Amino acid sequence: MRPQNRINNPEKIDRLLIDKDLKDGKLVIVQFSDKLYTDKILAELNELCLEYDDNFSVRFYGHYQGSFDCKTLLKLPNIKALWLDCLLKVDNLEVLTELKNLRRLSLGVFELKETEILQANNLKNLKELIIGETRTKALNLQHLENYKDLNFLIISGHTKNIDVVGKLTELEYLGLNSISKVKLDFVNKLKKLKSLHFVLGGRENLDEIEENEIETLEIIRVRAFNSFKNISNFKKLKNLLIEDQIQLTELHFDKEILSLTDFKLINCKTFKSLTGLEKLSALNQLRISKTDINFDEFIKQKFPKSLDILAFYTAKTKIDKENKERLFKIGYIDGLERKTTNA
Numbered sequence: 001m002r003p004q005n006r007i008n009n010p011e012k013i014d015r016l017l018i019d020k021d022l023k024d025g026k027l028v029i030v031q032f033s034d035k036l037y038t039d040k041i042l043a044e045l046n047e048l049c050l051e052y053d054d055n056f057s058v059r060f061y062g063h064y065q066g067s068f069d070c071k072t073l074l075k076l077p078n079i080k081a082l083w084l085d086c087l088l089k090v091d092n093l094e095v096l097t098e099l100k101n102l103r104r105l106s107l108g109v110f111e112l113k114e115t116e117i118l119q120a121n122n123l124k125n126l127k128e129l130i131i132g133e134t135r136t137k138a139l140n141l142q143h144l145e146n147y148k149d150l151n152f153l154i155i156s157g158h159t160k161n162i163d164v165v166g167k168l169t170e171l172e173y174l175g176l177n178s179i180s181k182v183k184l185d186f187v188n189k190l191k192k193l194k195s196l197h198f199v200l201g202g203r204e205n206l207d208e209i210e211e212n213e214i215e216t217l218e219i220i221r222v223r224a225f226n227s228f229k230n231i232s233n234f235k236k237l238k239n240l241l242i243e244d245q246i247q248l249t250e251l252h253f254d255k256e257i258l259s260l261t262d263f264k265l266i267n268c269k270t271f272k273s274l275t276g277l278e279k280l281s282a283l284n285q286l287r288i289s290k291t292d293i294n295f296d297e298f299i300k301q302k303f304p305k306s307l308d309i310l311a312f313y314t315a316k317t318k319i320d321k322e323n324k325e326r327l328f329k330i331g332y333i334d335g336l337e338r339k340t341t342n343a
Helices: 015-023 039-051 070-075 093-098 121-125 141-146 162-167 185-189 317-329 336-342
Strands: 004-008 027-032 056-062 081-087 104-109 128-131 152-156 173-177 195-199 216-220 239-243 250-252 262-266 273-275 285-289 309-313
Touching: 004 015, 015 027, 015 039, 039 056, 039 070, 070 093, 093 121, 141 162, 152 162, 162 185, 309 317
Parallel strands: 004 027, 027 056, 056 081, 081 104, 104 128, 128 152, 152 173, 173 195, 195 216, 216 239, 239 262, 250 273, 262 285, 285 309
Antiparallel strands: none
């Protein structure tokens, strides 16, 4: 993910700063939390939308005193990247369908009424789409089947016709947030998928996911998740994060994963057993925090020669200091000193 610079409620547009940030490889988001934009500012932003690619974004969020009127968007016909999210209500959402240059869209309107909005022809040209949670669960995802260029997708809370995601052959990044009780076999059709993220929602396991090309996997606060027996199906995995899983008690790497370099196991308080680490021949960083793993037993196992950073935290200051010293004596650092030195 690119670094971002969010410019909040600007009274004037600093073109030099925006130009510098974009040339430095940042995503620039000019955002407004209320009706603080003037016609002059919108006209300047529209000029910048024409000049720059979709790494330059405009965002409208909040507007807590009322609803956001999408007619404002008619003054940004050149916009390529739009964040219309963290909003309770909007008026005239159909204006969104008139923005012919859109390539990136984040749509998060809680009181969304237009459940067929994804059928708009201009949205079929999107390459990135974030769909936020709404009160209604009737948003029709079936229209996504026509989004042939989509390579980045996050869906929060919507499951109607979610199987259609399996038809998005160019998809490289998929986030499934607050989603429960749906089968995951559609993921197996996504041959270009490199990054898969589960946040909130609920499911017991990922057993339906077969061998894949996924390089980054995150499982965060997923209710009832208690088993990860098919970890070896993620044979191309480079980065693994498992966080806030209160029912997961063990993980065993039963086959080699030659690419995994970074593994973080965070705040899984009933987790007791992590074994088979010697099969991770490229593992460089392992961070473990707030688990039920017995440290003395844990460090007796064989670790891969590639391991450089090994951090083990219990949230008890004295014990953490002792563990850090013991790990240092056998050749491991916790990585924090390196960050300080580099700074």
